Amino acid sequence: MQDQLPAYATPGSAGLDLRACLDAPITLAPNAWQLVGTGIAIHLADPGYAALILPRSGLGHKHGIVLGNLVGLIDSDYQGELKISAWNRSDTAFVLQPMERLAQLVIVPVVQAQFRVVAEFPPSERGEGGYGSTGKH
Numbered sequence: 838m839q840d841q842l843p844a845y846a847t848p849g850s851a852g853l854d855l856r857a858c859l860d861a862p863i864t865l866a867p868n869a870w871q872l873v874g875t876g877i878a879i880h881l882a883d884p885g886y887a888a889l890i891l892p893r894s895g896l897g898h899k900h901g902i903v904l905g906n907l908v909g910l911i912d913s914d915y916q917g918e919l920k921i922s923a924w925n926r927s928d929t930a931f932v933l934q935p936m937e938r939l940a941q942l943v944i945v946p947v948v949q950a951q952f953r954v955v956a957e958f959p960p961s962e963r964g965e966g967g968y969g970s971t972g973k974h
């Protein structure tokens with residue numbers, strides 16, 4: 838077992854920063870998206886956990902670089918390279934540099950729910966109300 842994390846994955850405050858594993862810069866044209874490798878693989882092994890790939894706030898807000906899948910779900914049995922769907926939702930081309938921090942990974946517990954089919958639900962305060970049913974303010 839290795840204790841040292843590869844340079845591609847750097848610990849952030851809540852997870853790992855994921856970097857673009859590229860040989861050379863790539864240009865993401867306006868409204869284009871591309872799968873970018875991260876150079877790392879993880880195996881969570883325990884079905885009680887999953888990992889989420891999330892966008893970086895600054896890249897998304899300032900440059901429009903978000904995720905083509907909005908959020909990436911990494912299954913506990915996945916062993917392949919973590920890949921990032923990098924989507925440039927802005928109207929300006931963005932040059933992505935090798936090793937640039939592109940997204941972040943958090944590991945979350947997953948409740949393994951047992952689903953049951955029922956004829957009706959017991960009454961609740963909300964009932965079927967949703968989508969703003971409690972008002973705007």
Ligand SMILES: O=c1ccn([C@H]2C[C@H](O)[C@@H](COP(=O)(O)OP(=O)(O)OP(=O)(O)O)O2)c(=O)[nH]1
Pocket residue numbers: 890906908909910911912913915918919920921922
């Ligand atoms: O942003 C992502 C999302 C997923 N994956 C990997 C890990 C995940 O476990 C696997 C499958 O993802 P998902 O189940 O979301 O894909 P799918 O489109 O439903 O295809 P599949 O049939 O492979 O499950 O792809 C990534 O590397 N990056």
